[in-house]
Amino acid sequence: MRVVHVVTLVSDDGAYGGPTSVAAGHLEECAARGHEVTLVSLWRGRSSAPKRLGSVPLRTRPARSLLPGRFTGLMHPLLVRDLWVSMGRADVVHVHAGRDLVSLAALAVAALRRKKFVAQTHGMLQPRHAAVARLFDRLYVPLLRRAHGCLVLTEHERRAVAEVIGAGGPPLMTLPNGVCPEPGGGAEHSRRHREVLFLARLHPRKRPEAFVEMAALVHRRMPDARFTVHGADEGMLPTVRRLIAAHGLQGIVSYGGALQHPEAVRAYARAAVYVLPSVDEPFPMTVMEALSAGTPVVCTDSCGIANELAGRGAALVTDGSPEELADAVCSVLADDAKRDALVAAGHRAVREAFSIHAVTDRLEAIYRGACHSRD
Template sequence: MSINEAADLQPVAIEPIDLEQADLEQAAFEPVPIESSGTESSDAESIDTEPIIRAALTINHLNVDPLNAAPVAAQRHVSRRTAERFIAVHVGRSGEVAGGMSQVVNGYLAHSFVDFDLRMVPSRDGSGGLRAAGVAASAFLKLLRLANPKRTVVVAHLSQGGSFAREGALLALAHVRGFATVAQLHGSSFADFARTRPRLVGSVLRCADVVLTLSAQSHTAASEFVPGERVVLVPNAVADGIVRQIENVVVFGGAVSKRKGVDILVAAWKRLAPQHPLWKLVIAGPIADQPTEPLAGAQFVGPLSHAALMEMLERSAIAVMPSRDEAMPMFILEAMARTNCVVATSVGGVPAVLAGGVGVLVEPGDVDALEAALHRAMTDAPWRAKKADLARSAFETTYSAAAVFPRIERSWTTALDRRSNRVAKKYRPGSRTRTQQP
């Protein structure tokens, strides 16, 4: 069944929800005032989520028209389980937007999954104020109109701050409506955010049948709120690159910010540039809190399209990411897929990605260590080539779509199974919430 056909199904009547048993705490969902840096990597735009959350918490019985949005992808495989296709509805942000979360979603939408068709419900577009509230409200209405909970899983892409409140509210709505739900965590500072906002985080994660995390740290933090078997550590996946002529280029890709360590990179390059006049540093990304400055042998190119950045990585020899804080940066995985020697800092999930000599790790904020690592990569060609080959091999075995996407799809199937168990338990004989047969 195609997505268009699925969208034309008659809506199913959702069983009444006992909100006390739904395990939602309204007080935990107050809006989170966050200052936006203007880049997706911060995921910090503020939005008034109270109307959305209030509606999510008061829905008790719905029988509404199905979602009639156009499908994002219409793969027509035959499901391994039944002849009828499943649907994964992704809630968040996609498109040509800087930031790892959008690229993860874009990768899903471009892939042909075996058992699932995909839809996208945008809940934000980078705007603020009334426009942002309108986008979120539109997502809320689309989830209200969503039908067929037995075959549909809702995947909310969450970061810390305002994103967690907004997309978390939409996840709660899907849960209350009886859909299978997956919370996919992207934020680089999720563990810290969970410590400061435990009620909010706990209320959202308890609405998820499966929680996907990118790092061991996030996995541990999420497991404090829900049973450990519901939390799954799955890496991001990236598309393959193509072979181009390699040049003496070092590439940084990301927000030009202190969090990404651009100040440390600039300090190190000022020392390196006079020694390596045949090498060039390219800093690509939107300007955040680090001003650009004239830099010998270097160029600030501003934000690039994703395709342009990938083409640059296909030509570069070295990729550098001296961040002070990360979860699992897509830029590093994309550089590995394009056979770069990767130099990065020991933060978040990066050490696990670059373990076993796959890349070069330095401590965050250490100019001397970053300078030494880049110097060796630029001067020792056999060593650099070995690192690049190891990175490419690690990509193929662990971070390619072929390696990761079957695991992602299994998590969606698991969510559907747990939703079925949840409904069966709720309506078995003797249950105090049993009001009608499902």
């Protein structure tokens, strides 16, 4: 099959997060299975855009802010032409669809080209009642309703998307995110280095301030532990720095900026524990990547896959308070047996439930269904 994916932004700091990682992972695996693949996106970075993302051909234009909003208003006029050309030969189109101009353009071009397409909303399509959102949805929702299917991560997302699209829309199909299993994952290295990692956008929902508060508590009990924060700043860096100073954690908690994906993989492998304090996270790819790297994970009970991971013994799930986060981190740092059990269960969870191979099996079936449908 000839498969085209569209995602809003590829950048050297990974600012768009999960949707970009998911698109690249899907296409890498599809290409390995002999399909012809292309990723179309905007690009933002300190250098010119790469021609490929891993093994995936990448077709981009520089991101420009045409309207207010972090991602909503990003666009480049010539991207529409790229979408038109790229979709011309496609058997199926896969749009990673948020409420933004790139997604709107991709859905419109797919409809005008009469292409079979699926939409994947990554938890981004929540009911909105503001006037601007309602106006946008008057164009956006009718296009979404023309999809062969809409891919959702969790039951919570299924309900949200159903409310936005309304009755009679396309079928909502559950598709988890997937990562490539990497057994081994630097277990011995992590035992020797007591580094606790936060790797996510510095956005209020990710709660990097809770990570710093947690670090202060852990440091009192385990003075040799060190804490690293990585991620693009989306408003919380001044708070993080203020809290580091207030707790006297200079040299204990450090901010290392945003990382490109290969650097992020190495950061997971170096860490003794990965902590994601965010709330209402539908399906965090960072957690999947940490598990795959063999790094124990601490997350919150509002994470969309918290119950699955807890049931498998693959992560320590907390209420998100700095106190519970600190207790969980200390328990991993102090107990090699617990750490080893978490690593083994994490690898098993990735292999059995979240492997990119299993996810792509399901995705190929969805694509073939779209290609053979008569709607």
